[in-house]
Amino acid sequence: MLHQSKNLNPTPLEIREKACISYNKLNQPKESLELANEILQEDEYNPMASAVKVILSR
Secondary structure: OHHHHHHHOOOHHHHHHHHHHHHHHOOOHHHHHHHHHHHHHHOOOOHHHHHHHHHHOO
């Protein structure tokens, strides 16, 4: 039951990760990259933000 409640209330980090990916999907690479960099300043090993940066580096 605890695991289900976590999915219903995402953390601010999870929301920002999803926003970062969404900006990229909406062809807004500048916003996506800025958000990825912000996330990586707080969590330098964040896999979502790192993946976005790799995708945008192409």
